[in-house]
Amino acid sequence: MVLESVDLTKYYGREIGCRNISLGVSPGEIFAFLGPNGAGKSTFVKTALGLLKPTSGTIRLFGKSPEDLHVRRKVGYLPENIRLPEWMTAEELLRFHGKLLYLPEKKLKRRIEEVLTRTKLWERKDSRIKTYSQGMRQRLALAVALLGEPELLFLDEPTSALDPVGRIEVREIITDLKRQGVAVFLNSHLLSEVEMVADSVAIINRGEIKARGKLAELLSGRGILIRGEIPEALLNKLKSRYQTGEAPNGLKLLGVSEEEVPAIMRELVLGGANIYEVRPFKAALEELFIQAVEGKNGADN
The missing domain is CATH 3.40.50.300 (P-loop containing nucleotide triphosphate hydrolases)
Known part of the structure; x- marks a missing residue:
């Protein structure tokens, strides 16, 4: 060293x-x-x-x-x-x-x-x-x-x-x-x-x-980006279960596997959300920085 x-x-x-x-x-x-x-x-x-x-x-x-x-x-x-x-x-x-x-x-x-x-x-x-x-x-x-x-x-x-x-x-x-x-x-x-x-x-x-x-x-962590109108109660429920990040007119769910996406979409639709877009994303350093500084993530490898 x-x-x-x-x-x-x-x-x-x-x-x-x-x-x-x-x-x-x-x-x-x-x-x-x-x-x-x-x-x-x-x-x-x-x-x-x-x-x-x-x-x-x-x-x-x-x-x-x-x-x-x-x-x-x-x-x-x-x-x-x-x-x-x-x-x-x-x-x-x-x-x-x-x-x-x-x-x-x-x-x-x-x-x-x-x-x-x-x-x-x-x-x-x-x-x-x-x-x-x-x-x-x-x-x-x-x-x-x-x-x-x-x-x-x-x-x-x-x-x-x-x-x-x-x-x-x-x-x-x-x-x-x-x-x-x-x-x-x-x-x-x-x-x-x-x-x-x-x-x-x-x-x-x-x-x-x-x-x-x-x-x-x-930065290997991945998730999904959801754009749409999500009722507050449903939004809070998702935030209690997943690490989240903000996005323009939407929400990022971190660490979500492909297998989980269909169930999340059903929950959103049945909960009254109007979804316009769903797509995968890869974490960026800026997002990692904000999560770490705000105490949302304690990654230590």
């Missing part, structure tokens, strides 16, 4: 940052850590980076403490809403960070060209950062995170300031890193983006993990 936590807990006085977080990330895995604002994502990441000390529990990077300097050299970090020194050029900023990483001059020169080319900023390497758009600054921050050739990369909202083309380019960088065996720990509110790249997902709310597992397994 490149990252492993066991019952990691962090309190701020009496306030919970995160509690009993146990998870692991393997080499070459894209692990998405999801949750609403204030859920505990940043607390966990800062503890994993050694910026905070846990109240209890343990966390290890490459089997060692996050405070180990040799471990830190294997880690890259792109924080959310990063502020860059506007008076510097991109090349000056990367050279500064390269010196902090103790990169030899020859390697540093090569890496600066590689990461700026990868983030499509090479032609602007001599421009002051104050002339950069927000999207360019985000890509430059990503270049800084990649400079030391990390084996574990923490990305906090890496596509938040990017246009659709920029998001595609960052997705390509992330999947390319995976092919190289780099593990990516990804925080993002853009669930559709996560769904395209993530291997595993953990959903956190109020400091605790609410759902966790391989993304393909978590």
Whole structure:
């Protein structure tokens, strides 16, 4: 494991940052850590980076403490809403960070060209950062995170300031890193983006993990979408028996097998419902997220 936590807990006085977080990330895995604002994502990441000390529990990077300097050299970090020194050029900023990483001059020169080319900023390497758009600054921050050739990369909202083309380019960088065996720990509110790249997902709310597992397994749940006019009493009866999700002018019943559909349809018709459409569907990450955060589903694989 490149990252492993066991019952990691962090309190701020009496306030919970995160509690009993146990998870692991393997080499070459894209692990998405999801949750609403204030859920505990940043607390966990800062503890994993050694910026905070846990109240209890343990966390290890490459089997060692996050405070180990040799471990830190294997880690890259792109924080959310990063502020860059506007008076510097991109090349000056990367050279500064390269010196902090103790990169030899020859390697540093090569890496600066590689990461700026990868983030499509090479032609602007001599421009002051104050002339950069927000999207360019985000890509430059990503270049800084990649400079030391990390084996574990923490990305906090890496596509938040990017246009659709920029998001595609960052997705390509992330999947390319995976092919190289780099593990990516990804925080993002853009669930559709996560769904395209993530291997595993953990959903956190109020400091605790609410759902966790391989993304393909978590989204394997299927059900039926019913559109029509359903009497309230019948609707409540269905909700008491099945996990449900909202849909425009309709209802989603989760975990319903094909064998159950005829009986459900008979019940609806006999109960006075006017049904316009019935069709199968596959669960989406957004739906899983809402269910987990609202406490409707406690999936843990």
